[in-house]
Structures are given as C-alpha cells and as structure tokens.
Amino acid sequence: MSAVPPTSTPPSSAPQSSAPQPPALPRQRPLLKVCGLRQPQQAAAVAALGVDALGVIGVRRSPRWLAPEERPALFAAMAQAAPACLGVLVVADPGEAELAELAAGQGHQVVQLHGDESPERCAELRQCLGPGLGLWKALRIRRPEDLLLADAYAPHVDALLLDAWVPDQLGGTGHRIPIEWLQAFHPQRPWWLAGGISPERVAPVLASLRPDGLDASSSVERAPGDKDLERVAALVAALRPFRQDQPS
Numbered sequence: 001m002s003a004v005p006p007t008s009t010p011p012s013s014a015p016q017s018s019a020p021q022p023p024a025l026p027r028q029r030p031l032l033k034v035c036g037l038r039q040p041q042q043a044a045a046v047a048a049l050g051v052d053a054l055g056v057i058g059v060r061r062s063p064r065w066l067a068p069e070e071r072p073a074l075f076a077a078m079a080q081a082a083p084a085c086l087g088v089l090v091v092a093d094p095g096e097a098e099l100a101e102l103a104a105g106q107g108h109q110v111v112q113l114h115g116d117e118s119p120e121r122c123a124e125l126r127q128c129l130g131p132g133l134g135l136w137k138a139l140r141i142r143r144p145e146d147l148l149l150a151d152a153y154a155p156h157v158d159a160l161l162l163d164a165w166v167p168d169q170l171g172g173t174g175h176r177i178p179i180e181w182l183q184a185f186h187p188q189r190p191w192w193l194a195g196g197i198s199p200e201r202v203a204p205v206l207a208s209l210r211p212d213g214l215d216a217s218s219s220v221e222r223a224p225g226d227k228d229l230e231r232v233a234a235l236v237a238a239l240r241p242f243r244q245d246q247p248s
Contacts, residue, residue: 022134022158023086023109025190028243030206031213033192034232035090036064038225040077045229047082050236052213054078055112058091058101063224064217068101075107088112088136099128110134112161122156134158138194144181154188161192161215179208199234206242214239 025031035055037043043054056071057064066074075087087108092115094102102111102125111133113122126135137153138161139146150160162182164175176196185191190212193205198219205214218224220231 022131025159025212028245029212030210030239030242031192032236032239033086033088033213033215034220034227034235035088035194035215035217036062036221036225037074037078037227038064038066040074042227042229043074044077044081046227046232047078047085049229049233051082051085051232053086053088053110055088055090055215055217056108058089059114066225068106072107079107086110086134090114090138093117094125102129102133104130104132108133110136110158112136112138113157114138114161114163119152119156122153126156136161136192138163140164141177141181147181147185150185150187150189150191157189159190159192159212160187161194163194163215179205182209185209197235199231199238202235202238202242206239 031052032050033053033055034046034051036057037046037054047054056066056074058068058071059065071089078085078087088110089102089108090112091098091102092113094113111125111129113125113136117125117137122135122137129135135157136159137157139149139153140163141147147162153160162177164177177193182193192213192215193209193211194215194217196219197205197214197216201219202214216235220227220235222228
C-alpha cells in the first residue's frame, strides 16, 4: 500500500504566534486618559465613568507619586470596574534598579516615559520590558522645533504624548502647548495631548486638532491625586460628541 502523502496546511490556517503583544488602543477616538490616581476606590470610580486609561505616577518627587507596593491594588480596582481600561505607569529616567517595578504582572499594561530618555534609551527599555507591555514617550514641548523629535522616537515606542515644558516639573501643571504649533503635527505613532485638558477646553482643542487621545490631570482634581468625579464625568461627556471609529 502506498503511503498517503501528507496534507499541507494552508497558510491561512497556520497557527498564530503566542508571543504577547503590546495592548492595542481602542478604535473609538479621541481616547481619554486621567493621570495621577492614588486611591483604588477612586480609580475604580473614574474607570467606571468611561475613561480609556488611568495613569499612576512612579516619579518620587511628584505630589501624585504612588509607592510601588500600592500600585497593584489600584490597577486591580481599575480592572475590576472597567476591564478594557488601560493601566499606565508613568516614570522618568528609570535606572537599572527600577526595572523590576516596570515589569509586567503588576497591573499596568503600559509604561510611559516622562523624563529625558533618549531614543536609544527607549530602544533599550523596549528590549528590557519585552513585547507584552506598551511603551509611550512623553515629549515636553518648549518651542515648535521640539516637535521634530517625534520622528526620532517613533521607531522605538508605541505612542507619543505631548506636554508643555515647565522648568523643574514633568507634568500635571495645566500649562498648555499653543494649538497653532500642533496643527501640522502628524507623527508616525498615535499621540496624546496633555496640558490643561478640561471639560471646557475639549471643543476648542478638537475644533483644530485630531489627537488620538487627551490626557487630563490637574484640571479634574480637588488636590494633587484627588480627582473630582463630577469634573471627570463632565470631561467624558464633553469628549463623547467627537469620538468616532478609527481604522485598526
């Protein structure tokens, strides 16, 4: 009896790689991130309002800093309230001793770099963190020419965040980048706009710009790290008319 020739597997049915992938951004945009949460109960309430991402500050000198041992409980509360909400850990110039705090398995899905990390350092951290975590880079914009830096970072990160440059402060200041600087900004990666993002400012910003996401902190706070849920709800409502599906 002749052997039956092996049946070849069509390319379309080949098994897919099981390697972890960075979290994909939702298709409905602009997205909304609220940054600087410190309390698990409040994180759950904010996530339940329809926010797409929550940021926890891992920069010790920030008034919104949350200790590493407290972060998993906050991210767990967020995930229980809204499983699709992304947990973002915000750090600045992390050294080798801090890499364990950035690793997966602690509740966050994204690491956001908010310091002076070079494109080369971003590439190193991308390699260290592995493919299962997203890597975003914040650019502090002092002058229009600073926007040109986006091209250098794009190959090494999954998204960019623009914030206004303020001396000795890395974020959460409420300072704004002039809208006219951004009207020709079309980077190779999804981008978030931070700085003075309030319910009252959503419509004027989105009348001129099309960022993939907006990032709010001080504009929806009673005090650093203490969010005003009514302000967050108003921000979600202000953004809703502008949201639309984007290609994957």
